[in-house]
Amino acid sequence: MEHKWEEVFNLLSAGVYPPECVKSQKYTLKCYASKFTLQGEDLFFEDKKAVKSREEARALFEEFHIAPNGKHLGIGKSRRALCAKYYWFGMTRDIDKWVPECDKCKTRPLALAPIKIKKLARKPLQICRAVLNKKVEEAKKRAAYAAVDYHVKDNQIVGIGSGSTIVHVIKRLAERVRKENLNVFCVPTSFQTRLLIQDIGLMVIDLNRHLEIDVAIDGADEVDSELNLIKGGCGCLTQEKIVASCAKSFIVIADYRKDSSALGEQWKKGIPVEVIPMAYVPVSRAIQSQFGGSADLRMAVSKAGPVVTDNGNFLLDWRFDQEHNWSAVNTTIKMMPGVVDTGLFINLAERVYFGMEDGTVKIRDKNML
Structure with missing residues (x-):
C-alpha cells in the first residue's frame, strides 16, 4: 500500500x-x-x-x-x-x-430467526414464469461475469451501464476487487447505478474529471446481427451513450431473448427517444410523419404523469412498422429540434456477450462480422 x-x-x-x-x-x-x-x-x-x-x-x-x-x-x-x-x-x-x-x-447477539410463513401454492402459470425468470437471470449473470472477467483489468476506469443486467456486473466487479485487490474506478450512467456502486463499496468517479474510460459495460434491449442496439428501456439512454462514446471499448451483455437478426424482431416496445418536455408533441408528429409507426409518450407506473429521466426530460417510445436504415434514421431524429438523443446505438458496440438458455455464453464481435 x-x-x-x-x-x-x-x-x-x-x-x-x-x-x-x-x-x-x-x-x-x-x-x-x-x-x-x-x-x-x-x-x-x-x-x-x-x-x-x-x-x-x-x-x-x-x-x-x-x-x-x-x-x-x-x-x-x-x-x-x-x-x-x-x-x-x-x-x-x-x-x-x-x-x-x-x-x-x-460478540453481537444473533438476530432472532425470522418467522416462517407458509407459502401459498402457486398456480401452473406462476410456476412457469418463475422458472423462466430464473433462467433469464442466470443467463444475464453468465454474460455479465464473462464480460467483467475478460475486459476489466487493474487500474482501469470502467463505465457501468444501467438496468437489471448491470446488477450482476457490479456484483462481479466487487468480488474481483476484493479477491484480487484491484484498483477500479466506476463511472455510472444513472442515479440508480451510482447508488448500487456506492452501496457495494466500489469507487465512483466523475466523467467531467476523467474523460477517457478504459471499458464500458452495459446491457441492451435488443441486438441485431450487425451489433446495432436498441437501448433505453430503463430510461437512461443519453447518459449511457455518453459513457459508451467516451470508452476505448464498449462491451454489451444480454440474455438470449435480446439476440435478433434485425431490430424489432424481439423487442416490441419501440425505440426510446429522449426529448425536452415542451417538444414531445412536435417530435412525436415529426417521427410519425417521416418514418411511420407511432411515437407515444412513456407514462409512469408508480406515479401520475409521464416518466421523467435523470436529466429532467420526457421519453417517447417509437414503435416502427418496417425496417429502416438505422444510421440514417438515428441522424435524422437527432436533428429534430427538441430531441436530446435516441436509443439507437449504431457502430458503438465492440463485442456482445449473450447468456444462452443452455448455460453457454455466445459472443458476437464486430471484427468477426
Missing part, C-alpha cells in the same frame, strides 16, 4: 518512475496516477485524501467504524463513511476484513 502511494507521489512530484519499470508498466502507472492530484505533501483522489500507510488506514477505520453514539457500524456503513473522505489502495478489501475482526462486532 505504502509502496503504491510512493510510486504515484514520486511520479506526480518529480516525474520519476520506479527503476524496475518497463515501458508497459510506466504507461499503466501514468494512467493510474492521472486520477490523483498533488497538494503539498499529500495525494488526493478527487476530493478524498489518499492514505499513505496501512497503520494510518487502520487508525481511520477505528475512528469511523464507531458512530458518535457509540454504535459500531456494519461493513456497508463503514465503507460509505470512509469513502466520503478518504481513499487508500485496497480499502474495500480491508474494510470487509476489519469489520468482522472487531471484538465488539464479534
Whole structure:
C-alpha cells in the first residue's frame, strides 16, 4: 500500500518512475496516477485524501467504524463513511476484513430467526414464469461475469451501464476487487447505478474529471446481427451513450431473448427517444410523419404523469412498422429540434456477450462480422 502511494507521489512530484519499470508498466502507472492530484505533501483522489500507510488506514477505520453514539457500524456503513473522505489502495478489501475482526462486532447477539410463513401454492402459470425468470437471470449473470472477467483489468476506469443486467456486473466487479485487490474506478450512467456502486463499496468517479474510460459495460434491449442496439428501456439512454462514446471499448451483455437478426424482431416496445418536455408533441408528429409507426409518450407506473429521466426530460417510445436504415434514421431524429438523443446505438458496440438458455455464453464481435 505504502509502496503504491510512493510510486504515484514520486511520479506526480518529480516525474520519476520506479527503476524496475518497463515501458508497459510506466504507461499503466501514468494512467493510474492521472486520477490523483498533488497538494503539498499529500495525494488526493478527487476530493478524498489518499492514505499513505496501512497503520494510518487502520487508525481511520477505528475512528469511523464507531458512530458518535457509540454504535459500531456494519461493513456497508463503514465503507460509505470512509469513502466520503478518504481513499487508500485496497480499502474495500480491508474494510470487509476489519469489520468482522472487531471484538465488539464479534460478540453481537444473533438476530432472532425470522418467522416462517407458509407459502401459498402457486398456480401452473406462476410456476412457469418463475422458472423462466430464473433462467433469464442466470443467463444475464453468465454474460455479465464473462464480460467483467475478460475486459476489466487493474487500474482501469470502467463505465457501468444501467438496468437489471448491470446488477450482476457490479456484483462481479466487487468480488474481483476484493479477491484480487484491484484498483477500479466506476463511472455510472444513472442515479440508480451510482447508488448500487456506492452501496457495494466500489469507487465512483466523475466523467467531467476523467474523460477517457478504459471499458464500458452495459446491457441492451435488443441486438441485431450487425451489433446495432436498441437501448433505453430503463430510461437512461443519453447518459449511457455518453459513457459508451467516451470508452476505448464498449462491451454489451444480454440474455438470449435480446439476440435478433434485425431490430424489432424481439423487442416490441419501440425505440426510446429522449426529448425536452415542451417538444414531445412536435417530435412525436415529426417521427410519425417521416418514418411511420407511432411515437407515444412513456407514462409512469408508480406515479401520475409521464416518466421523467435523470436529466429532467420526457421519453417517447417509437414503435416502427418496417425496417429502416438505422444510421440514417438515428441522424435524422437527432436533428429534430427538441430531441436530446435516441436509443439507437449504431457502430458503438465492440463485442456482445449473450447468456444462452443452455448455460453457454455466445459472443458476437464486430471484427468477426
